[in-house]
Amino acid sequence: MPTQPPTLLTRTALAITGLLGPWSFMLLSLSYLPPTILRLLQAQQPLTTTLLSPARLQELWFSEFWSRAAGPGVRGGAGDKVVPLLQGRTSGGAVVVEEEGGGKGKGKGIGGVVLEVGAGAGLWVDVYKAVGCRIQGVDDDDDYDDDDGDNEEEEEEGVRKRKTTGAAAAATSGRITRIYGVEPSPGQHAHLARAIATAGMEAVYRVAPVGIEDLADGTKWDGRVEKGSVDCVVTILCLCSIPEPERCARELYGYLKKGGRWYVYEHVRCGHSWYMRAYQRFVNLFWPFFLGGCQLTRPTEATIRAAGPWAEIDVGQPVAEPWFQVVPHVMGVFTK
Template sequence: MPPTSQEAGPVNLLRPLLLMAYSGYYIIPTIIESILAFNFKPFKSFDDFKSAWFARFWVWFGPRSTENAGQSVMPLLRNSAQGVCLDIGPGSGEWLYMFAQANNKDITKIYGVEPNPGMHKKLRENAVKAGLGDVYEIVGCGAEDLATKGGVEKGSIDTIITVQCLCSIPTPEKIIRDLYPYLKPGGRWLVYEHVRTKYQSDFVGYWQKAVNLAWPTFFNGCDITRPTDEWLLQAGDWEEVSLRAGKGEGKYDTVPHVMGTLTKRK
């Protein structure tokens, strides 16, 4: 899966620093908003604060991230999801308009697996806005608890969707293996994810590791050095695999992607 043609130059290496600055800006508004609302839960632990901070930041940044990546993600998601879907880590639902039944008439049910309760209100609003209010069910647990807390049966899912979420899920390799059995035979996994750069011997390989020392704090646990594409390939028996690098991404991309589909063997 070689990366596609390079479009950005060396200055693109600084982009992660700009994105972390955007995130950091929302620390102070999160503190002020929590105090004014007499909501002191975010101050009980750093993890609670990061969840509140990221939720507030992502409401602003999510739509802009979607717009930036839309040209890559739209062909992947539109007219591709069908039947019963498992939407892993949908955040505030910035991609849901692509699942609108006008574009995906064969969708019958979507389970939105989002453990951050700070995202649920906006996620529900976006589901209704996309005309999915009657088929979209928010499951407020992690992917690792789907069977015990989410009530989702293995072998019942036609389409799994992971868009920029496997980078922040705990124990991702295990969860990817655990999600595979939820797919029906012939079911499809649609993926658009951050991955470890393929240019490990170039400067960007070392730069990505350095950036990743701070990145997870500013992006709610997101790890940009995971070989997610390799873990997906190893998750189970695939009948068809169609994965590629993000459009125009090359050796100056610190936060590269893998995108495409994997089809479970019948």
């Protein structure tokens, strides 16, 4: 039986609910402020370093809100886009169905050395397993060569075949060799460590407890990631919160190898119409205070495009997002 199109009344109700959504999200966030303060008092934290430091208090408040309420909700709503994205099954902002013998839907999934930027409470850690990647050290298999070789040639019945091995094979075949979770907020670290342990990924997933701008600085943490050494960068809902996004985007571009891929799922500036842009700017007068400094109006796609020359860009707005989406997204893959 053909489905009836929604009535005018239903469409109006949906639009009003969508337009008011950010306000109820901010109210929900506010409800986490008193428990955060209470927890600090119970933990007998020195008042001068926490309660009387607005920036520190805001960071802890946001960590509580994100790890307990907002994050799991967002994870539930965005999982049907982020999982295919990391599997290489999206194009132009839509999830594409795999076709027999290649074609659409045969993009490359994440693999090799992965940089998860703004890992937060680790809400996406288990997705690295769910996307079907075989993780070296966790899901070892026999045909994986743990070397840094790139291309080997082998002779079979007089035919020369090029075989990609080691790190290069991992980068293209969906096997993850190492994940660095870059997360500067101390309030998130215990949650992130728990998520890594729960997923059984301790051998592969390493937390870099710094901002992206300090990742290469050996004095800021006890590790080091070299420029040009990363196969895949993943940014999920974090470029809205990172200071100096243009500089950070250039930094991230520098970490990618040639041919490396940057997977993006971010909320961005509204592009629908002047009135939606104006409304988004109005909401953004309040939003950063309640959401740990998150900015609604960033032109993130343009920022990443400008970070450096790209060999291929396949991004778009998720197709199901309606005109009244106050927090619209961009998703897709940039290939260096």
